[in-house]
Amino acid sequence: MCFYDQYIFACGDWKWGNFRQHCQKEYRQGETCGMKLVNGALGVDGKCKMCEKIDTKLRRKKAEEDRVARWKAEGGKYRASIEKSEAAIRALNYEIHTLETERRQRSSMVGSTR
Numbered sequence: 001m002c003f004y005d006q007y008i009f010a011c012g013d014w015k016w017g018n019f020r021q022h023c024q025k026e027y028r029q030g031e032t033c034g035m036k037l038v039n040g041a042l043g044v045d046g047k048c049k050m051c052e053k054i055d056t057k058l059r060r061k062k063a064e065e066d067r068v069a070r071w072k073a074e075g076g077k078y079r080a081s082i083e084k085s086e087a088a089i090r091a092l093n094y095e096i097h098t099l100e101t102e103r104r105q106r107s108s109m110v111g112s113t114r
Ligand SMILES: [Zn+2]
Pocket: 009, 011, 012, 013, 047, 048, 049, 050, 051, 052
């Protein structure tokens, strides 16, 4: 088992950082034994890439929803725009769902990085 830094993001997700130290099992120069252990955890400002992507899509979805609400309040004038926005919201929902599934799968792979 070899020791690595661990980066912990504001969202609670984490990733491996730099290699720090060999374990006693591993004597080959420049090699690591494949098992990773945490050397030290470093807090990182901001969320991980995955969560940032999800947040961006959530913001876009919110903006679309606000527009739809505004158009609906103005009566039937904007039906075509509303339909287009609602299709965009459905697409965003699907993308968000896909990203969240991926994120869950990634966090359940903790410990096996190969
Ligand atoms: Zn995250």
